[in-house]
Amino acid sequence: MHGEPLIRSFDFHEHVVRPWTTDFEITFWVVAMGVSVAVACAVLGCFLVLRKKALIGDAISHALLVGLAGAFLLTGSRGAPAMITGAIVAGLATVALIEAIHRNSRIKEDAAIAVVFTALFALGVVLITRFTEGVDLDAQCVLYGEVEGSWLRQDDVKTMAAVALVLVLGVAAFFKELSFTSFDPMMAASVGVPARAVHYSLMAGVSVTVVCGMEAVGAILVVTMLIAPAATAYLLTDGLRRMIVISIGCGVVAAVLGYHVALWLDCSTAGAMSVVATVMFTAALLASPRHGVVMRVARRSRLAAKIARENLLRAIYLMHPAPQAAEAATSAELSQRLRLLPKDVDRTCLRLQRAGWLERVGNAGVKLTEKGTAGARRIVRAHRLWETFLVDQMGVASDHVHPDAEEVEHLLSEKLLERVDDILGHPIQDPHGSRIPRELELLRAGVVTTLARLREREIARVQGISRTTSGAEVARIAALGLPLGVDLVIGPRSGSSWTVRLPDGTAREIDHELADRIVVELRRPQVGGRTHGPWEIA
């Protein structure tokens, strides 16, 4: 065995403080390099990820090797201008070759990418190992860099920082073109935005970034910086500008943290930065509030709990529907009705109690509070409306609807339910003959609503007409001759017509459209229907 453990112990002073105090000089330049690379890669990477061209970035970063080797062999210089030119040429050549292959033959794009970049990379390695003796252009180094402070040239850092700045400014200046062509390239081309120019500029940008960052993070690890921060941002936000900002942030954090991790573990700095970026992505994948896996699972279990609660409320309501019911629902009854274990029932009841939906009645069981009643009615209403919709509008056989509606009723928003109610003509009964409850707020004297929502034997006063009434409808309403401010009795619904009885004994038939437009004040709500037992609520 040897002395050193694989993973050294973490020494805060040695690995975090010292770099920024004693070794500040070195640390500053290395971190500056990492940050510059991260910024440049982040802005480019967002567009690569959105355009689904992440792997062309990977291909270019490999193929650059042949550009560098070629530039060196032709010019004999290792200086920045030669390297950058070689890189751009190689990058554009890669893209051009890939397109030439997959547009002119049956080879698909992914295979074309694989063939081209490996060929160019192999050629690059051959040129370097064969012809570049004594020059610090080492193939392995190219892969993952060697950014030990002592070897890093300050000029390289300044170049990289300049490149990052240019890219940021470029993206800001051409943001419209970039976002348009990323989202809808055909439409963009059709209005004259030069999509090809944008594409090749992006690829050229990738080439320049990779070659300048080569010393710091090496070719393959630039790929991480191109993709991981952008992908992380993609999981955290839905807006493009925010995505770019967040990805820059992630990249910078990865660069700084990575440096410290590399000091701690004594390994390749580039590798550490890459690992940190990947870990950040994994964290976002799991924990992103919108799209993360953990959140999705949590949402599903919250949904299941919600459904359990609402089913319980509904069960109690249907057992004892009257608002001032004397009897309470026992655990045993509920457990049998819902086909759940008593202890699950008790647990849910406890939660509902705490939230104020239920109240306990001694040892007899539980009763709905007013809040509970309102909630239960809402669920019953949603369920019955949805069933009616399925049968009426969709022709689903009425014996099929029950299980389906069982789930959907919990997920429909109030607005959606209103639309369903309207489409169905404000129905009173569901396919099984049960009455469809209305919202409790409707059932108070003095409430202002539309005529269409009222039911038989209710008493209301006409106040006026809704603002969305068309001219023709106004004329038709006027022709009805309904008196204002006088108590009118609502008669039974016949088909899709509302009947209204005037004080002078005459009656008016009003169709759905008009009934939706007539605004009334409810004077005496009807509580207590006819169909299923004395306490079925209207």
Next chain:
Amino acid sequence: MKETIDNNEPALEIHDLTVAYHKKPVLWAIDLSIKEGQLVGIIGPNGAGKSTLIKAIMGLLPLSSGWIKCYGRPVGAVRGILGYVPQRESVDWDFPVTAFDVVLMGRYGQLGPFRRPNRKDREIARACMEKVGVGGLADRQISNLSGGQQQRVFLARALALDSRVYLMDEPFAGVDAATESAIVTLLKELRSQGKTCLVVHHDLQTAAEYFDAVMLLNMRLVAYGPTSEVFTHELLQKTYGGRLTILADAAQAVAAARGGN
């Protein structure tokens, strides 16, 4: 490996079929019973779930609810009886196979894992190609075929399956007039042999003449019955008309709540 079937049962029976795609319900509570020996067209707008229905019947998609029976037996138990003709665009036509190779694939289902196609299988494949009029194209690589020829090759493959119930997804899409009438002739011949065909079709005009019965589908079954009865203006309005945005919105709400995409 032909399973014994009871000819008195309906060729296809579907009960309360609901299918969700990425947690979003796309087919709601379909009920259907199809007698054997019929040519049935499946008509509906884009996104109505027509292809989904076919794939669900074939067992390629999981069901959220309901069941499907073929001649009274569950679909999984009667593999050789159902024959599937997928959409032409689902396949990469640059694949290195000849037209004959594709048709021969229709015999693969009959063979076990280790058996190879024998002479009889090859003869059957050749006969099927002759029947649809592509006998001379046997050695051509499939990218060298026209759209109509490709469709015919697919049909030859289906014939080689020798099924009793065929499910075809848009066989008439993008084919020339001659191929279209050849396909119709083939379908009618299959019918005269007592086979049943369910065909997803996009053209309302020809649907009225090609099919005995028609299924109007738009996320749910609007109507099913003999063409003359079902192909009415009113029912077509209902199928293609817009009242279903609510359904789509509800489906979206369900998908979001279940944590789907």
Next chain:
Amino acid sequence: MDAIGVLASRVSADASLVDQIVTFFSFGHLTLVYGVIGVVLMGISCGVLGSFVMLRGMSLLGDSIGHAVLPGVCLAFVVMQTKNVVAIFVGAVLAGVLAALAIFGITRYSRIKADAAIGLILSGFFGVGVVFLTRIQRMSFGDQSGLDKYMFGDAAALGRSDLQLMAVVTAAVLVVLAAFFRHFQVTTFDEEFAASIGIPARGVHAALMTMLALAIVVALQAVGVVLVSAMLITPAATAYLLTNRLQWTLAVSAAVGVFSGLAGLFLSFVFDRIPTGPCIVLAASTCFALAYLFSPKMGLVPGLITRIRNSRRIQRENLLKAAYGLLNCGPPDREIALADLARARAYESSFVRRVARSLRRVGMATVTDNGMVLSPAGYRRAAQVVRNHRLWELFLTREASLAEDHVHRDAEEIEHVLGEEIVAQLERDLDNPTLDPHGRRIPPPIPSVVSPSEVSSEGAVDAR
């Protein structure tokens, strides 16, 4: 310096190229023999499997998994303290399978698309691997000499146990593919249809991914982590451009793989500083480039040649048409002045002369100082072209209801490419007409066969 470099320099410090070639092929050295066996095995297994990978659109997935095995290799190294073939194999396969599952998981359960997922796993796993690798290098423990071979490969460093493993994997892959060829073929071509006839598509996919991981590990030693995907894809892509049936694709792919391996090994031996990986890949890429350019049915150059030939033929036939028109039903062997022809078609006289000479070369005319005389074959072909043109015009006006003044240009193109069958069909459809839309006579069909060269060039019109 790697093993093959050491070997090469040991063989002879300044031997000539010829000597080195002789040495190579005499198979005197065991390391070289092992290297040869290794690349042959690799060529076969990767070539065959890579064909399916490419056809399923999984090329870059293979690349990603290739990079992703690095941490597995390093971990095996750390655990065993030295290069242990079985441990490295296990570590690599585990890492590969893990990577494949991660890519699948990310794509399926999040909004991240496939390309980004592949790139993330590729660089993420590779980054972890690099952290391991550099750490190990700095710790200077154990026997590291095997480890950095995994970057770019060193086929000549293959030992006996390596070869045994490679042989087992290659044999297993071949047996599975042979036994289940139909399954792989149908699921790759038409997955839904395959599922509908009862073939377990998911099982096939899982088997393929497992074999992929194994094949990658086989290739690892010879070409290294970075270039593994080249061994899967480049020979397969080459075969794809040369074959039209899957069985042949597999065979040619394996052949190209083996050839590349041997050629690469040889190059690496001769140029003693270059690792084997890049040499092998360069050999394979050269094969691909050759296929891309010269494949008889699909290559760029044959396509170009066909296009040029066709355009020359069309020029000849246009001149024949003009000649026919000038003869105006008179004796077919009358001399036609080149100047008249130039005027009739508004050509330069030098152009007319050139095309006339071309006609002479194919035996359709004889050329004098100022004129041209059609041979019997030339006259027949001229009549045929004119006939096609006028039939097609008639068809367009009658059946397609195009106006008479619109049809000429279309017919100018079509007249050259109508095959006999189509012409016969046209005649049937049009009831054997005698006059075209402009009232000109349609030349009657000439029963005798035109010269074979013309027939074949007519039939071989580029369908692309």
